[in-house]
Each structure stands twice: as structure tokens, then as C-alpha cells.
Amino acid sequence: MSVFVIRRLMQAIFVVFLMSVIVFFGVNIVGDPVYMLVSPDADQADIEAAIRRLGLDRPIWEQYLLFLKGAAQGNLGDSFIFGEPALKLILHHMPATLELAFSALMMAIVIGIPLGLYSGLYPDNVVSKGIMAGSILGFSLPTFWVGLMMILLFAVELGWLPSTGRGDTASVFGIQTSLATWDGLTHIMLPALNLALLKISLAIRLTRAGVREAMSQDYVKYARAKGVSTQRIIFVHVMKNIMIPVVTVMGLEFGSLIGFSVVTETIFAWPGMGKLLIDAILQLDRPVVVAYLMIMVLFFVVINLVVDILYSILDPRVRLQDQGA
Amino acid sequence: MRKLTAVAAATVSALALLTGAASAEKLTIGLASEPTAMDPHFHNLGPNNAMSVHIFDRLIAQDEKQRLSPGLAVSWKPIDDLTWEFKLREGVKFHDGSDFTADDVVCTMERAPDVPNSPSSYGTYLKGKTFKKIDDYTVHAITAAPYPLMANDISNVPVVSDSAGCGAATEDFNSGKAAIGTGPFKFSSYKPGESISLVRNDDYWGDAPAWSEVEFRPIKSGPSRVAALLAGDVDMIAAVPTTDIKTLSEKADLQLSQGVSNRVIYLHMDQFRENSPFVKGNDGSDIKNPLLDQRVRLAISKAIRRDAIVERVMEGVAIPAGQLLPEGFFGVSSKLKPEPYDPEGAKALLAEAGYPDGFQLTIHGPNDRYINDAKIVEAIGQMLTRIGIKTAVETMPRSVYFGRASRGGADGQPEFSFILVGWGAGSGEASSPLKSLIHTYDKDQGFGSSNRGRHSNAEIDATIEEALRTVDDEKRQDLLAKATEMAIGDVAIIPTHFQVNTWATKKGLKYIPRTDEYTLAMGVVKE
Numbered sequence: 001m002s003v004f005v006i007r008r009l010m011q012a013i014f015v016v017f018l019m020s021v022i023v024f025f026g027v028n029i030v031g032d033p034v035y036m037l038v039s040p041d042a043d044q045a046d047i048e049a050a051i052r053r054l055g056l057d058r059p060i061w062e063q064y065l066l067f068l069k070g071a072a073q074g075n076l077g078d079s080f081i082f083g084e085p086a087l088k089l090i091l092h093h094m095p096a097t098l099e100l101a102f103s104a105l106m107m108a109i110v111i112g113i114p115l116g117l118y119s120g121l122y123p124d125n126v127v128s129k130g131i132m133a134g135s136i137l138g139f140s141l142p143t144f145w146v147g148l149m150m151i152l153l154f155a156v157e158l159g160w161l162p163s164t165g166r167g168d169t170a171s172v173f174g175i176q177t178s179l180a181t182w183d184g185l186t187h188i189m190l191p192a193l194n195l196a197l198l199k200i201s202l203a204i205r206l207t208r209a210g211v212r213e214a215m216s217q218d219y220v221k222y223a224r225a226k227g228v229s230t231q232r233i234i235f236v237h238v239m240k241n242i243m244i245p246v247v248t249v250m251g252l253e254f255g256s257l258i259g260f261s262v263v264t265e266t267i268f269a270w271p272g273m274g275k276l277l278i279d280a281i282l283q284l285d286r287p288v289v290v291a292y293l294m295i296m297v298l299f300f301v302v303i304n305l306v307v308d309i310l311y312s313i314l315d316p317r318v319r320l321q322d323q324g325a
Numbered sequence: 326m327r328k329l330t331a332v333a334a335a336t337v338s339a340l341a342l343l344t345g346a347a348s349a350e351k352l353t354i355g356l357a358s359e360p361t362a363m364d365p366h367f368h369n370l371g372p373n374n375a376m377s378v379h380i381f382d383r384l385i386a387q388d389e390k391q392r393l394s395p396g397l398a399v400s401w402k403p404i405d406d407l408t409w410e411f412k413l414r415e416g417v418k419f420h421d422g423s424d425f426t427a428d429d430v431v432c433t434m435e436r437a438p439d440v441p442n443s444p445s446s447y448g449t450y451l452k453g454k455t456f457k458k459i460d461d462y463t464v465h466a467i468t469a470a471p472y473p474l475m476a477n478d479i480s481n482v483p484v485v486s487d488s489a490g491c492g493a494a495t496e497d498f499n500s501g502k503a504a505i506g507t508g509p510f511k512f513s514s515y516k517p518g519e520s521i522s523l524v525r526n527d528d529y530w531g532d533a534p535a536w537s538e539v540e541f542r543p544i545k546s547g548p549s550r551v552a553a554l555l556a557g558d559v560d561m562i563a564a565v566p567t568t569d570i571k572t573l574s575e576k577a578d579l580q581l582s583q584g585v586s587n588r589v590i591y592l593h594m595d596q597f598r599e600n601s602p603f604v605k606g607n608d609g610s611d612i613k614n615p616l617l618d619q620r621v622r623l624a625i626s627k628a629i630r631r632d633a634i635v636e637r638v639m640e641g642v643a644i645p646a647g648q649l650l651p652e653g654f655f656g657v658s659s660k661l662k663p664e665p666y667d668p669e670g671a672k673a674l675l676a677e678a679g680y681p682d683g684f685q686l687t688i689h690g691p692n693d694r695y696i697n698d699a700k701i702v703e704a705i706g707q708m709l710t711r712i713g714i715k716t717a718v719e720t721m722p723r724s725v726y727f728g729r730a731s732r733g734g735a736d737g738q739p740e741f742s743f744i745l746v747g748w749g750a751g752s753g754e755a756s757s758p759l760k761s762l763i764h765t766y767d768k769d770q771g772f773g774s775s776n777r778g779r780h781s782n783a784e785i786d787a788t789i790e791e792a793l794r795t796v797d798d799e800k801r802q803d804l805l806a807k808a809t810e811m812a813i814g815d816v817a818i819i820p821t822h823f824q825v826n827t828w829a830t831k832k833g834l835k836y837i838p839r840t841d842e843y844t845l846a847m848g849v850v851k852e
Contacts (some may be wrong), residue, residue, distance in 0.1 A: 032728020037444035039369040041751050041761070043771030046449055054444070081361045081368070082517070083442030083495055093518065148548055155556035163556040164355075164544050166519055269544040269553075271518035279518075279545070282693070284724040 008308055012301045019297040020071070023290055024064050033080055033284035054080055067290070076294060077287030079280075086291035090273050095175050096166060097265070097272030101257040103179070103192035104199060109250065111196075112203025119204065120211025121234070131204060138201030143260070147194045147267040154190060162187050164269040191268040195261055199253055206249060210242030255300055351538040352846055355550045357564035359543035361444075363515050364498035365483035365506075366437040369445040371749075374481070375843035376541070379523055380420075381483035381506035384411055384430065385476050389839045389848065390653065391587060391753025393476050397425060397484055397507065398464075403796050406471045411479075413462040417530045419486045420505045420512075427458040432491035433484045434466075440495060450478040473796045477752040509534045509847055518543065523846070539846040554579070554829055561836060563844040565827040567640045567696055573829055580852075582828045584838020585644055585651050588749040589758070590695055592688075592705070592819040594622055595742040597779035602734070603687035603742035607715070615684055616742065616778075622816035624674035627667040628712040629705060635822055638700045642827060646820035648809050649748070649758040654840075656755030656792075656805030661813055663820075671712045683713030689730065690745035692720040696824055702745050705821070730777050739777040746777065747824070749842070755805040759789045763812045780817035 038050050051057050055066065070077060076087045119128035155163035167187030170180035178184025214220060215238065223233050262274035269275070273292065280288035358372040365377035386396035398411040417425040434456040438448030454475070455467045466475060485491060486505050493503030504512035509531065510523035521541040525534055542559060544550040547566040551573065554562045565573060565581065574581050594616040595601040601614040615621045631645035644651060647663035675683060686709065690702035699720040706718040720726075733740030750757040765781040766773035772786075773779075785808055792804035812818070828836040828844065837848040 031722075031724040032731075032733075033724070035727035035731060036724055037368075039445045039449060039751070040749065040775065041369075041449050041757065042445065043449070043761075043774045044768045045771055046446065047774065049446075049448075050444065053442075078442060080444055083362070083367065083444070089517075148552070151549065151552040151556070155558070156552055159556065163553045163558050164549050165542055165553075165558070266546050267549050269542065269546070269549055271516065275518055282722070282724065 004312055005309055008305055012305050015301055016294075016297055020068070020294060021064070023293045023297070024067055025060065027286050027289050027293075028060055028063065031284050033286060036284050037080055071294070076291035079288050080285045081280075081283055082285075086287040087295075089276060089288060090292055090295060093271060093273040093276045095177060096270060097258055097261050097274055099177050099179055100188065100192055100195060100261055100264070100270060100272055101254060103188055104196035104257050105250065105254055107192055107196035108199035108203045108253075112200040113207050113246065115200075116204040116207025117211055117234070117239075120208040121215070123208075123212060132208075135201035135204045138197045138204075141197075143194060143197070143263045144267055146197060147191075147264060150190050150194055151267070161190050163190075166271055191264050191270050194268070195257060195264045198260075199250070199257065202253065203246065203250065206246050207242060210245065211238060214238045214241055252303075255303060258299075259296065350536055351540065352536040352561070352849060353540045353542065353559045354844060354846065354849075355544045355553050355559040355562040356541050356844060357543075357545060357547070357550065357562075359518065359545075360521070362495050362499055363501070363504050363512065363521075364440065364493075364495040365485065366433075366440045366447050367443050367495050367498070369443075369447050369449060369481075371842060374483075375841075375845060376521065377483045377506075378508065378843065378845060379510040379539070379847070380504055380508045380512055381485060382417075382508050383480050383483060384413075385480040387480050387753060387841065389584075389837050391750075391840050393480055393753075396480070397430075398479075401476055401479075403471075403475075404465075406796070407468050409466045409468075409472075409475045410459075411464045411466065413464065414530060415462055417507050418528055419489070419507050420526060421486070421489060423486060423488055425484075425486075425507055426461045427464045428461075428487045429484055429491075430464045431456045431458050432487045433482065436485065436491050437482050442495070447482055450481050454478075471794050471796055473793065473798075473801055474752060474756060477754060481751065510539060513538075534847050535851060536846055536849070551829075554831070557831070560834060561828060561830040561844075561849060563826075563828055565829045567642050567827075570640055570642060570827055578832045580830050580832055580835060582830065582836035582838050583642065583825055585840060586749065586824045586826050586842050587650060587654065587751075587753060587840045588695075588747050588824045588842070589646050589649055589651075590643075590698075590701065590745065590747045590821050590824065591646070591649075591762075592625070592821065593744050593746055593762075593776075593778035594625075594780075594819070595739070595778055596817075597781070598738075601742040602740070603689070605685040607682055607684060609685065612684060614742075615678065615680055618678045619816055620674045620678040621680065622819065623664075624671040624678070624712065625709060625714070626664045626816055626819045627671040627674070628708050628714075629664070629819065629821060630666045630708055631663050631821055632666070633708075634701055634704055638697050638704050639822065639825075642825045643696075643822040644825060646822050648813055648820060649762070650750055650755055651823045651840075654750070654754060655798075656759075656802050656809070658806040658809045658813075660806075660810060668712050675713060680713075683715060685715045685717070686743055687717045687719055687741075688743050688745065689726070689741040690718075690720045691723040691726040694723040694726070695745075695747045698745065698747075701821070705745070731775075739779070741777075744777060745821075746775075748775070751841070753840070755809055756789070756792060756801075759805060759808050759812070760793070763808070763817050764789050778818065780812075780815065782811070782815055782817070785811045785815070785817070 034051050038047055079086050079089055115131050119131045122128050151163045154161045166178055168181045168183040169176040169178050172180050178188050262278055265272045265274035266278050277292045360373040360376040361368045365381045383396045384398040386394050388394055397414050399414050400412045404410045438446055438451045453468055457465045459465055489505040490503050497503035499515055501512045509526055509529045511526050513522040513524045515521050523539045525537045544553055550562045551569050553559045573579055596617055600611055604614055606612040635643045635645055645663040648661040650657050688702050688706055690698055692699035702718050702720055706716040709716040729740045730744050748758050761775040764772040765786050766776045766779050788804055788808040792801050795801040826842050830836055833852055835850050835852050
């Protein structure tokens with residue numbers, strides 16, 4: 001057991017290290033940040049001073065070693081344009097993204113699962129077909145277009161919801177969140193729905209497939225024959241079984257919600273880390289891009305590590321196979 | 326009884342709200358770009374400068390046409406060739422109640438060039454100048470050589486307070502602790518990426534602003550910004566996308582404000598390499614760089630239909646350009662007009678220069694920097710092809726473009742042969758483009774830093790340098806105009822158009838457009 005965990009841990013560290021090389025060199029060969037930063041009025045001496053100040057006059061491998069040295073001390077470098085530690089900037093923008101991703105996930109579950117259940121139970125019904133057609137749209141329409149349409153409809157035409165921004169926040173356990181105020185909630189509705197659309201479709205399809213499969217299983221037939229009520233069959237027996245894959249997939253999708261929030265945050269001017277990343281990419285704020293990608297890598301590596309370890313505890317065969325390989 | 330009191334109290338407070346509404350008004354502005362800090366000396370960049378004008382005054386102010394007017398200094402003049410004297414305004418108070426004096430000016434001028442981590446420093450404006458306090462309301466600025474642009478430079482440096490600002494770090498400004506100026510608005514809150522709030526400074530020495538509270542919201546995506554205005558979430562937006570101008574102008578509840586900017590869009594041509602990498606003969610072989618020939622450059626200028634660029638590409642929102650700054654700016658020439666469209670003349674000139682069948686050329690340009698930049702490059706490509714110069718077009722994001730255009734080639738030279746660029750004259754007069762774009766590239770003296778075509782003419786250089794030594798405004802104006810005429814005569818660069826900026830407000834409000842493209846709450850007036 002411990003050997004397995006140690007080996008997985010080593011693998012994880014290796015992956016993080018490898019990614020740091022790819023990310024750092026990848027980001028640092030694109031473009032020239034100096035011209036994005038200095039005032040156009042700057043003369044040659046100013047430009048050279050800026051290059052030195054940013055450390056861009058050093059060879060790239062030296063920059064990488066400096067980055068590694070800093071990273072070992074928990075410092076992922078200072079943002080070129082804000083002059084503040086990149087890590088601090090990202091952590092500052094993280095709550096806004098997390099609450100957006102969390103709200104979107106909730107929407108996917110609250111809207112997607114009941115709709116999927118309905119269309120799974122009555123697959124030939126017109127409403128079910130409508131739901132399925134809708135879920136195809138959810139998969140295939142581009143997020144930015146849907147986002148703009150939602151703004152046009154709900155904010156401009158109907159005037160029900162605000163178009164952009166985060167609104168008032170209130171402090172919950174020391175973290176500022178929009179979810180705690182009414183104004184904040186109205187602001188998060190549209191971006192969260194926009195971000196959730198794809199996941200809602202996913203939840204509908206997963207649930208529907210699960211329900212349809214389960215309904216023809218022997219245990220359902222047996223329960224029916226025993227005279228168990230339909231309600232109890234669906235909500236206790238069927239749901240319990242199909243929820244396992246749905247919850248697993250939704251949990252994994254949470255990571256991609258954070259990653260995909262980039263587009264939504266840009267359209268709705270949502271001050272999260274996705275918007276920070278996009279701005280950083282456009283302005284070649286390399287330290288922020290590198291720090292963001294490294295945090296994401298770490299995030300996914302940790303999730304995978306935890307999942308693997310949990311599996312190995314739950315299912316000894318995973319461990320055996322791993323040793324055999 | 327208690328109920329009655331409550332009702333009375335509610336009525337009173339409702340009345341108070343109603344009566345208060347006249348003077349207590351909030352303005353919300355959607356910005357296209359966001360300042361990177363509240364520290365006015367951190368990042369010398371348009372969005373930062375525009376924001377800091379609200380909180381921090383300059384010694385000399387720039388009005389909406391970038392003309393200089395008294396700010397914290399009531400007067401300024403050269404008292405000898407090397408010394409400028411500034412008389413300071415008396416009775417001005419900082420937002421924390423402390424008095425404004427010469428000490429604040431001197432410490433500001435020392436802090437501004439030297440802020441830690443600053444990506445683009447204010448040293449540009451303060452290089453070679455020493456500031457000395459004479460008495461509480463007199464400051465001298467001393468230079469090693471005569472320097473006429475003192476006032477223009479100083480009009481770009483925000484004044485912070487000696488007690489609160491000079492020793493503070495950038496993060497103290499961002500938290501608001503040190504964001505204490507003398508300006509028309511006081512700092513209220515700064516949430517990066519989200520909002521910046523200001524409140525009126527009721528003790529302002531100048532005209533009090535109409536708004537008791539201002540909130541700036543950065544909304545970078547153009548369509549989202551327009552939608553926010555349409556939805557009524559903001560009262561005004563900056564940088565209306567040209568594609569939306571027509572639809573917005575037809576809306577009865579909106580109002581557009583437009584004004585020419587100090588930004589000229591122009592073409593720079595390789596004039597320093599015998600073999601230019603993106604110029605080829607018709608068969609693809611290397612040829613001697615035709616752009617070295619003034620006749621070829623003039624032919625290209627004649628081939629450009631400036632009115633078509635303005636009408637079709639810019640949707641009417643631009644002005645054809647024949648020189649470096651639009652009419653009305655200091656140092657522009659009254660003789661220069663945009664080069665008329667003349668394809669036949671262009672072909673004749675090409676033939677005369679020895680290129681009757683033209684040659685092959687690639688134009689490079691950015692696609693996210695200037696209004697409709699990529700479309701303009703494509704249009705110009707077609708126009709050149711029409712006179713026989715077979716033109717290919719390549720555009721790229723500015724993050725890649727500017728580095729390559731400035732020093733992407735061999736030995737750190739400019740990489741491209743023919744490029745589209747823009748230049749905004751921050752100083753509001755003609756020496757700014759002349760010094761950076763036209764003067765021979767001279768690293769040691771800091772001339773020609775953006776001269777990416779490396780045009781070089783000793784006579785023009787001498788005229789520019791003379792202008793930069795001439796303190797007499799009248800004479801300097803003539804010298805700048807003369808240098809501009811020589812540069813255009815040489816076809817050192819080809820100006821195509823001046824940008825026009827568009828702001829949109831809801832009905833009842835109007836924005837006084839600014840040539841420096843700044844979006845200022847002070848410029849939003851009620852109609």
C-alpha cells in the first residue's frame with residue numbers, strides 16, 4: 001500500500017516538474033513582453049532598462065533556474081504588469097472563479113439530473129425529445145455566442161438581470177462571495193448558466209442513459225413484480241445505482257468548469273482567474289500565465305492522485321495491476 | 326405612537342433622499358482597458374494616466390485638446406536657458422487635509438522615475454531635470470541644456486503628497502492608504518478586474534465635478550461593453566466598436582460623442598537594407614530594396630485611397646492624414662494635405678524608378694492594437710496590388726508583432742519590410758512623433774526609438790534637434806512644421822488616417838471627447 005502511494009507521489013512530482021519545463025519554455029518563446037509594457041514614448045535606454053528589470057536579458061535556461069528556485073520557496077514570480085506576486089494575484093481572483101464554477105455545477109445537477117431522469121423514463125414522449133434536442137444545442141453552440149445572446153435577451157431586451165460584473169459581495173468565513181447577497185446572486189445567474197450549459201447537457205445524457213439501462217435490469221423487474229411502488233423504484237433503487245457514474249463525472253468536470261470559465265468570464269466581465277489569464281496572455285504577462293498553468297497542473301495532478309489512492313484502497317486489484325505493470 | 330414615529334422617520338428620510346438626489350449623483354463608466362495600479366507613478370500607460378488624473382493633479386494640466394493650462398502651478402516660465410520656474414497654487418489641500426507645497430513637488434519628481442517593479446517608468450519625463458525648492462510656493466527645474474518641452478513633460482507627472490505618498494509602496498496606493506492627491510475625486514475603492522470607485526472632493530480648488538460618486542468598470546469585450554450600456558448597467562462606455570456605431574446612433578435613448586485622437590496610423594518602410602527580407606522581384610528573386618527610392622515610396626502613397634479606408638473600413642469614423650498630427654495641434658504644417666489618390670501617377674512613378682511591372686511585397690501589421698487594424702492592412706494590400714506591387718498581407722497579435730517589428734531581425738534590427746503602425750503624441754505636439762519616428766535611429770541620444778523603417782536624413786535631424794533646443798514657442802512651432810514638411814516630402818513614412826474615438830452615453834449625458842483618448846468623469850456633462 002505505502003509503496004504504491006510513494007510511487008504515485010513520485011510520478012506526480014515528475015509530471016509537475018515536466019510540465020513546468022514545457023509551460024515555462026512554451027510561454028517564454030512567444031512574443032516580446034517589453035513592447036507591451038513600456039510607454040511608446042520610451043527611448044532605447046528606457047527599453048533596455050525595462051528588459052533588465054524584468055530579467056529578460058538573461059538566457060532562458062537561467063530564467064528557468066531562477067523560476068525553479070523561486071518556486072521551491074513558494075514564489076512563482078512577480079507579474080510584469082502589476083508588479084505583485086503572480087501567486088497572490090491568482091489567489092485573489094480565485095474565489096470569484098470558484099463560486100462561478102460551483103454555481104454552474106449546482107445548476108448542472110439541479111437542472112440536468114431531473115430532466116435526464118424524465119427523458120429516461122419517458123423516452124418516446126415529445127417533451128423528452130425536446131429535452132434531448134436541447135441538450136444537443138447545449139453541446140454544440142459556442143459558449144461566447146450563447147453568452148452574448150443571453151445578455152441580449154435577459155439584460156438588454158427584458159432587463160431582468162445585470163449584463164456584466166460581479167455585483168455586491170459579502171464576507172462568508174472571511175471570503176468575499178457574490179452568493180451571499182441578492183445583488184451578487186442576480187449577477188452570477190447569467191454567467192453561471194452560460195458556463196453550466198454544457199454540463200447540464202452532459203448530466204441529462206448521463207442520467208438518461210443510466211435510467212434507461214437500469215429500467216430494464218432484473219432488479220427493477222423483480223421489485224416491480226414484488227409490488228414496490230414506481231416512485232420507490234425510481235428514487236431509491238434506480239437513482240442510487242445511476243448516481244455513481246453521474247457524480248464521478250460531475251466531480252471530474254468541476255476541474256474543467258474552472259478551466260472553461262475563461263470564455264464566460266471574458267464575456268460577462270467576471271473578475272475571476274480566467275479573465276486574469278486571458279489578460280495576462282494578451283499582454284504577455286508571462287509570470288502570471290506560468291503561475292496559472294502550474295496551479296492548474298498541480299490541481300489536476302492532486303485530484304488524480306487522490307482518486308488513484310482512493311481506488312487502490314477500495315479495490316485491491318488496482319494496486320496489484322499497478323505492481324504487475 | 327411608535328408606529329407614527331416610524332412613518333414620520335421614513336417620510337423624512339425619503340424626502341432627504343429625494344432632495345439629496347440633485348447633488349448626490351452616481352456615474353458608472355464601462356472602460357475598455359483597465360489601469361494596472363492606483364499608484365500614479367507605477368506604470369506610464371494611457372489607462373493608468375487617465376485614472377490618476379481623477380485623484381492626482383499635475384503641475385500643468387492638459388485640456389481635452391492637450392493644450393496646457395495651469396494645474397497645481399499657476400505659472401511657469403524659463404528664467405534663463407537652463408532653469409524653469411514654477412509658481413505653485415496656494416491654499417490647495419490634499420485629500421487628507423494637509424497643505425500642498427513645494428516639498429510635495431520635489432519629492433514627487435524624485436519618486437516618479439524610480440518606483441520598484443515599475444514596468445514603464447515616468448523617468449521618460451524627468452530625465453536630466455533637477456528640481457529645487459526655492460520657497461514654499463516656488464520650484465525651479467534645472468536642466469543641462471536648453472529644454473523647451475519642460476511644460477509638456479511636467480504635465481504628465483502626477484503630484485503625490487510628501488507625507489502620505491512619497492515614501493509609500495505601490496500596494497499602499499492600491500489599498501487606498503497612500504492614494505491621496507489634490508484632484509477632483511478621492512479614492513474610494515479598488516477591486517482589480519472588477520471596479521474602481523471614487524467620490525467627489527468637495528474641497529477641490531478647481532471646478533467641482535458634477536458627480537458625487539463615480540464607478541469605473543473594466544469590460545474589455547467590445548460587444549459586452551455595448552450590451553452593458555444598452556442594459557443600463559453603465560451610464561457610459563469608452564471605445565465603442567466601429568461596427569456598432571451605426572446601430573447605436575439610431576437608438577433614441579443613447580448619445581454618441583466623437584472626437585479626433587492624437588493618433589496617426591501610418592506605414593513604415595524599410596529604408597536601411599539593400600536587401601529587404603519581405604521585398605522580392607516578380608519572380609521571387611532577391612532584388613535591391615525598391616523602398617530606398619523616394620519615387621517608389623511616393624507611388625505607394627499615391628496608390629492609397631485614404632477616403633476609401635475612412636469610409637469603408639473605418640465606417641466613416643476617421644480622418645484622412647497627410648502629416649503626423651491632425652489640424653490644431655502645436656507644430657503641424659498648414660501646407661500639408663493628404664496625398665490625393667492617383668493610381669496612374671503612381672504607376673508612372675514606379676516605371677520611372679525602374680519598376681514598370683512592380684515587385685512583390687509583404688505588409689505586416691497588428692490585428693488587435695488599433696481600430697480595425699487588420700482590415701486596414703488588407704485594404705492597403707489590395708490598393709498596392711492595383712498599381713502592380715503584388716502585395717501579401719500578414720497580421721498578428723500585438724504581443725508578437727511589436728517585438729518582431731522593433732528588433733526581430735538579424736542583429737536586433739527590425740524584421741519586417743513594410744508595416745502598419747500607429748503613433749499617439751503623448752505630449753500633444755509634433756516633436757513627439759518627429760523625435761521617435763522620423764529622426765535617425767540613435768541609441769545613445771535616444772532618438773528614433775520607434776523609427777522602424779530607419780529613415781535617415783541629416784537635414785531633418787538637424788531641424789528636429791534645433792526645435793528641441795528652441796525655447797521660443799513661435800520659432801519652435803515653425804521648426805517643427807518645417808521638419809514635418811521635409812519628412813513628408815521625403816516620404817519617410819506614409820500617414821493614412823487619424824483615429825476618431827467614440828464614446829457612448831445614455832441620453833441626457835454627453836462626453837467631451839479628448840484627443841489623448843482618456844475617459845474622464847470630469848468630461849461627462851449633463852445636457
